[in-house]
Amino acid sequence: MALSVEKWVGFGSAMAGFGLLWSRMPEHVHDEARYIISSLVPMLISYFNPYEQISIFEYGEERFRRNKMFDAGSTYLRSTCLDAASKLKAELGNRSRDDDPLISLDENQEVVDNFDGARIWWRLIPKSAKQRGPTVISFLPGDSNEQPRCYRLAFHKRHRKLVLDSYLPSVVRRWRELLTANRQRLLFTNYSREGKSYWIDVPYNPPAMFNMIAMDHDKKAEIIEDLTAFREAKEYHSKVGKAWKRGYLLRGPPGTGKSTMIGAMANLLGYDVYDLDLTSIKDNAELRKLFLDTTDRSIIVIEDIDAIEVELTTNRKGGKEASKENNNNHQLVIELSDKNKDCGKVTLSGLLGFVDGLWSACGSERIFVFTTNHVDRLDPALTRRGRMDRHIEMSYCRFDAFKMLAKSYLDITEHSLFGEIGQLLNEVDTTPADVADSLMPRGSKRNGGKIARLLDEMNGGPADLMLRVKRRREADDCLAGLVENLKKAKMKSATPPMEDAKEE
Helix, strand or coil, rough: CHHHHHHHHHHHHHHHHHHHHHHCCCCCHHHHHHHHHHHHHHHHHHCCEEEEEEEEEECCCCCCCCCCHHHHHHHHHHHHHHHHHHCEEECCCCCCCCEEEEEECCCCCCEEECCEEEEEEEEEEECCCCCCCCCCCCCCCCCCCCCCCEEEEEEEHHHHHHHHHHHHHHHHHHHHHHHHCCCCCCEEEEEEEECCEEEEEEECCCCCCHHHHHCHHHHHHHHHHHHHHHHCCCHHHHHHHHCCEEEEEEECCCCHHHHHHHHHHHHHCCCCEEECCCCHHHHHHHHHHHHCCCCCCCEEEECCHHHEEEEEECCCCCCEEEEEEHHHCCEEEEEEECCCCCCEEEHHHHHHHHHHCCCCHCCCEEEEEEECCCCHCCCCHCCCCCCEEEECCCCCHHHHHHHHHHHHCCCCCCCCHHHHHHHHHHHCCCHHHHHHHHCCCCHHHHHHHHHHHHHHHHHHHHHHHHHHHHHHHHHHHHHHHHHHHHHHHHHHCCCCCCHHHHHH
C-alpha cells in the first residue's frame, strides 16, 4: 500500500514538473505541440474505431460538375430505405406526376440498409462551411468556403471490399433501372440568380412528330435516317476518335417549323432538351458550368441565334473595333445582348469550345441545334461542318407539305380546290404556320362528337352521316379561305410599294 502511494506521489511530482516546464516553454512550442496532438488523436481514434465511412458529395471538387453518384444515392434511398426514416421531406415539383409528392430523406436523418449480411448506415449531411470534405474551388463568387451537401456511408471495416465492389455498383444499377422505368422527358432553361447560373426544368411532352412536319418527304426521311444512325454510332465515334455529338443548323424564315423540328427530334430519340439563353450568361466559366451540368442523351438548343446582337471588340484596354481580317481571331469578345446592353459576355473561343472544342468531349450522345432566320449573319466559324454537321433548310410551304397539313388538320387527301391551291403555293411564299392557321377548323373533334350525340338524340338518325357532312363543309370553308388568303398574298407581292411607285 505504501509503495502504491509512493508511485502516485511520484506521478504527481512528475506532472507538476511537466506543468512547470510547459509554462516556461515559448508560445510557438505550445502551438507545435497542440498541432501534433490534434494530428495524432484522429489517427488513434481511427485505429481503434472498427467502422469506416465514404462521403458522396453533391458536386465535385471544383464545384463544376454535379456528382451523379449523389443523384443515384438519392433515388436509391427513395425506393429502398425511406420506410425506416422518421424525418422525411416532401416536395411537389415540376417532375411530379399525377400530383404525387416527391418524398426524400431529410437532412441529418440516418437510415440503415442491409446488403448480403452487411449493415450500411446512410446520413444526409447538410451544406456547411465547417464540415470536413474536399476543398471546393469555385469560379462562382461566394462559394469558395462552402461545402456542398453529401451522403455519409458508414460500415464495418470487414465489409469494405463488399461495399466498394458490390454494394455501390448495385446502387448505381438500381438507379439506372428506376430512371428507365420512370422516364420523363424534360425541357431545361438556364437562369441567373445572385450572379450564378442554374438549370430549371419542366416536363416536356412535345406533340410534334416527324409525320406531322410539313416538308419534303425525301428530306424528312434523310433527317430521320441521320438521327437514327447517330444514336447507334457509339462504337464508330470511338473508333475514329471523335466526340459522340452532332450539330444541326435549322435555317429558314419564321413560321417554317424550326421549333417543331426540335420537338420531333426529341420524340424520335427520347432525349431531354436544354434551351440555352446566351444573353443571361456572364462569362466563359458560367457557360462551361452550365454545359457540364447537362446530361448525356440530350439536345442542346440555341434558338434564333441571329436575333442576338453581336458586337466584336478586342480584349485590349483601348477597346478598338476589330477589323474584318481579325473576325475569326479567338481572342475577340462576343458581347451578347438581346435589346439590353447590360446582358452577358462570352468569348468566341468559349462558345466554339462549347460546341466543338475541348469541352465538347465532356459528355456523350449530345446533339447541338442552332436555329436562325438569317444564316448570313452568323460567323462562318460557328456554322462550318464539324460544328454544324447538317444544314437543314426549313422552306416555305409547297404543295407536298400542304397535302400533309390537309391530312393532319382536315383528314382529307383530295379535293377539287387542291389544283388551284397547288398552283398558288408555287407562286406565293407562305409559311406552313400560315397555311395551318387557315386549315384550322372552327370546331374540334370533341365538339363534333357532342354534336353527333345531340343529333342522335334529337333526330334518331345516322349522326355519323350528319357529322361527315359537317366536316366536309368545314373542309370546304377552310380550303376556300386558304385560296382567298393566297390570292391576297399574291396580289400584295405583285403590287410595288408606294415609295417605289412614287419614284417611278
